[in-house]
Every structure is written in structure tokens, then in C-alpha cells.
Amino acid sequence: MLQRLYEIFVNHPIDLIAELISFLPFTFGVSRLKFLKKGARFLPLYFFIIIGRDFTSNIYAIKKINNLFLYNSSAFAEIVFVALLFSFEIHKPVVKRIVTIGAAITLFLSLFFWENTELSAGILTLSRAYALLVVLVYFNQLIQDMNVKNILKHSLFWISSGLIIQFTGTFFVYLFANYALSSNTESDLFNLYWNVNQFMYMVFCLFSTIGFWVSKYDKENYT
Amino acid sequence: MKLYIAVGTAVLLVMAIFIIVFVAYYQQKQIRQQLILKEWQEKYRKGLLAATLQAQEHERRRIAQDLHDEIGTMLSVTKLSLNQLGRTVEHNDPGSTVLVQKTRSLLDETIANVRRISRDLVPTTLERFGLVSALEELAEKASNGEVHVELSCSDKMPTLLPQLDLTLFRIAQELINNAIKHANAENIIIDLHCQPTGILLSVIDDGRGFDLDEILKDKKRGLGLRNIESRLNVIDGHVTFDVEEGRGSRIHIQVKNLKPEVEVEVEAV
Ligand SMILES: Nc1ncnc2c1ncn2[C@@H]1O[C@H](COP(=O)(O)OP(=O)(O)OP(=O)(O)O)[C@@H](O)[C@H]1O
Numbered sequence A: 001m002l003q004r005l006y007e008i009f010v011n012h013p014i015d016l017i018a019e020l021i022s023f024l025p026f027t028f029g030v031s032r033l034k035f036l037k038k039g040a041r042f043l044p045l046y047f048f049i050i051i052g053r054d055f056t057s058n059i060y061a062i063k064k065i066n067n068l069f070l071y072n073s074s075a076f077a078e079i080v081f082v083a084l085l086f087s088f089e090i091h092k093p094v095v096k097r098i099v100t101i102g103a104a105i106t107l108f109l110s111l112f113f114w115e116n117t118e119l120s121a122g123i124l125t126l127s128r129a130y131a132l133l134v135v136l137v138y139f140n141q142l143i144q145d146m147n148v149k150n151i152l153k154h155s156l157f158w159i160s161s162g163l164i165i166q167f168t169g170t171f172f173v174y175l176f177a178n179y180a181l182s183s184n185t186e187s188d189l190f191n192l193y194w195n196v197n198q199f200m201y202m203v204f205c206l207f208s209t210i211g212f213w214v215s216k217y218d219k220e221n222y223t
Numbered sequence B: 001m002k003l004y005i006a007v008g009t010a011v012l013l014v015m016a017i018f019i020i021v022f023v024a025y026y027q028q029k030q031i032r033q034q035l036i037l038k039e040w041q042e043k044y045r046k047g048l049l050a051a052t053l054q055a056q057e058h059e060r061r062r063i064a065q066d067l068h069d070e071i072g073t074m075l076s077v078t079k080l081s082l083n084q085l086g087r088t089v090e091h092n093d094p095g096s097t098v099l100v101q102k103t104r105s106l107l108d109e110t111i112a113n114v115r116r117i118s119r120d121l122v123p124t125t126l127e128r129f130g131l132v133s134a135l136e137e138l139a140e141k142a143s144n145g146e147v148h149v150e151l152s153c154s155d156k157m158p159t160l161l162p163q164l165d166l167t168l169f170r171i172a173q174e175l176i177n178n179a180i181k182h183a184n185a186e187n188i189i190i191d192l193h194c195q196p197t198g199i200l201l202s203v204i205d206d207g208r209g210f211d212l213d214e215i216l217k218d219k220k221r222g223l224g225l226r227n228i229e230s231r232l233n234v235i236d237g238h239v240t241f242d243v244e245e246g247r248g249s250r251i252h253i254q255v256k257n258l259k260p261e262v263e264v265e266v267e268a269v
């Protein structure tokens, strides 16, 4: 069994790195938990869920069971965590409500795109579009409020930046998932796109880690 | 299809990075401007305060001068003519001599009062002999049968900037006034020390003390403590109130012995 796992990782080294790198933001997030603001406190849990997802998907891979539905379901988690992360930060009540209602609508629509054995282009694109919009709304608030002294020490700026890099980097890959990441795709092409996806995730992990790292300055960083 | 994905992804990524960089750059630039503006406002406020305080000193000086030169002179002349009148009265109406004498002593007292007031208005000793002598004089003047005011100070006091001298002197004056007026103190100690970090002035009394929070809440309170704070504001000083009801008060003033930032450029009007 371990032999099989070993083979998988030798053939897909980037997957191994991507799975291991989740531990980085997770540990940092947990160790900085007391500095984190309400919304950001949920983020380590998100990484924990991702770690759990990857662990399960490895087991499925060993047993040669189709594990793609796991990635579809983690997109649901993504929507929920993005909503949690930003709805505590955004203070205009109207915008806040739009963010939460948006999350509900996105979750609801995603249900219609559910697929068991394929990556669902619908779910993955919807979740990305939603997150991108929320991050842009947050950036807009950041610019309008002008209350952060040093933006490079603002944890949510790093986390948001990581999010939009990851989501813009994978948006088109997922939009055309039926072509790029389906079971009919030839394996070289599939691996290429999958690796792009993993690489963008790693960027997000690194940015989040920086975000957690600078969270200890957050308190004094407001004017 | 491959091309679509590649171009699409590239375009989106570039946009994302552009947005991130823009947000960071714009935010930093705006915030720096805000800080500069704030700093400028603070400086302006301090300058205004300093100018007000200086205008006050100028006005005092003018009043002192007018008192001394005009009223004082008039009184002296009045005394001269009273003396003449006295001599005439002595010849013609010896009964009124007592009245003349009484008027003369009243006049003497008034002259003495005018001189005292005009001298109190301007701290002459401070300007001529420095802070230590001025505080000594202050302690001596304030001491009487009921209160004993004592100055303790380190041997080597550096010469301070005139502005600093005056501030410390005025603050000491107010604190001693307060201790006499409100505290019913018997002993008051003025403590002046030079530390590496700056000058430390403490006024310690053994009176009945007060509750600072209560006083600060009181909207109708006097100006003394507030004036102390604004004076210190101008020279970046600090006041610490070690006070409590039922025991003597200890009030500490700390100022940096540096060339103050705010140079007062307002001249006498
Ligand atoms: N050394 C002290 N002991 C006891 N009470 C004090 C002392 N210093 C100040 N206080 C209290 O604090 C109050 C405020 O003092 P402050 O000097 O601001 O005003 P004031 O002396 O009443 O009026 P002003 O100084 O304007 O003539 C006083 O009314 C008094 O009750």
C-alpha cells in the first residue's frame, strides 16, 4: 500500500509539496490564533479541512477510487470560509449582507452543478467568482477607510492577495474543466493544469503564512 | 482551447497583481499624506498655544509697566503734594494733621502695593538670576506663619532656555498657590532636579489631597491645572499627578532639556 503511495508521489511530486505545504499556514495560524481577528480565526480550520481532504484523497487514490468529488466539496468549504473571513471585516451593513447572501446564493447554485466523478466546472468557477468579488469589495473598503498604517503588516491584506492570486490563476482552468481537467483529458495535459492549480494553491499558502506571521502587528497598525 | 486558458489565466493574473500592487501603493501613499497632515496640524496647534502663552506674558509685562510708570508716578506726585498740603495745614489747622498723616500712610501702603503687584506680574528675578533664585524667592514669599515652603534642588542646575525657565516657574507658582489655597498644607517642598532625561520639578505638600478624576470631570473647575497642561504641551513636557484624597499631593513635572521645537516668533504688539 505504501508502495503505491510512494509511486503516486514520485509521479506527482508537486502534489506532495502542495499537500505538505498546507501544514505551514495551519501551524502558523494556530500559533498566532490569539492575535487573529474574528474572521481570520476560521482560516486555520480551513487549512485543517484541506489537510483532511488531501489525506482522504490519497487513501482513495491508493484504493483506486475516484476522489474528484472531494475537490468539489472543498469548494463549498471555500465559499463558507471566504464569507466568514470577510463578513466580520466588512463593516457597511448593506455590503455585509450582500456578502452573506451572495455566499448563500453561490452555495445554492453550486448544488445544481454537483458531479460525483468529475471536477465540476460549475462549482469551482462559481466559488472562485464569488471569492474574487468579495476580495475586491474588501480592497475597495481598505482604500476608502485609509485606516491601516502599514499595509505590509496587515494580515488580511496578505491573505486577500493570496486568495485573488490563487483564484485568478485557476479561474480559466476551472472554467474549462470539462476540457482541461476531465477524465477524458490526456494525462499530460491534465497534469499540467493540475500542477498550475497546485502551484497557485501553494502561493496562497505562502501568502497566508505571511499574513498569519504579521498578525501580531495588526492591533497597533490602525490609525 | 489551450491558448484560451493560457491567455485568460495570464490576463487575470496580471490584473490581480496589478490590483494588489495598486492597493498597497495607493494606501501607503495616502496614509503617508495623512500622517504628514496630522503632524502639521499638531505643530500648528502647538504654535498657536505658544503664541497665546507668549501674548499673555507680554500683556502682563505691559500692565506691570503701566502700573509702575503711570500709577506709581502719579502716586509719588500725589504724595509730594500731600506733603505740601500737610505743611500748610499744620500752620492753619493743627486739628487736621492727624487726618493728613492717616492719608499719607494709606498712600504709602498703596504705593507699596502697586510696586508689589507690578513686580509679581513679571518674574524679574527669573530673568535676572535664573530659575533657582526665582523659586527661592517664591518659596520665601509664600512662607508665613502657617505654611512653610522649602526649595530643594540639585547643586548643578544647567542654564535653561528662557521659555523653559518661564514655564517651570509659572507651573511652580500655580502648584504652590493650589497647595496653599486648597490643600491646607503646612509644609510644601519644591523639588528641582536635573536628570539625564530632562528636568524634573516636583511640588509636594502634606495637605488634604484631592481626587483627580472628580476634578477632571468637573466642568466648572478652575483654569490652573488646565493651564499647566497647555504650557507643557508646548514644550513636550509631562505632568504626573500622584494624588489621592486624604494624603498629601505629589505632582511631578518632567520636561526635556532640549531646544524646543516650537520657536515663538510673535513679537510684542
Ligand atoms: N494641592 C492640592 N491639594 C488639594 N486640592 C487641590 C490641590 N491642587 C488642586 N486641587 C483641587 O483641584 C481643583 C482644580 O485646581 P485648579 O488649579 O485647576 O483650579 P483652581 O485652583 O480652583 O482655580 P485657578 O487655578 O484657576 O485659580 C481645585 O479646585 C482643588 O479642589
Ligand SMILES: [Mg+2]
Binding pocket: B174, B177, B178, B222, B223, B224, B225
Ligand atoms: Mg489653581
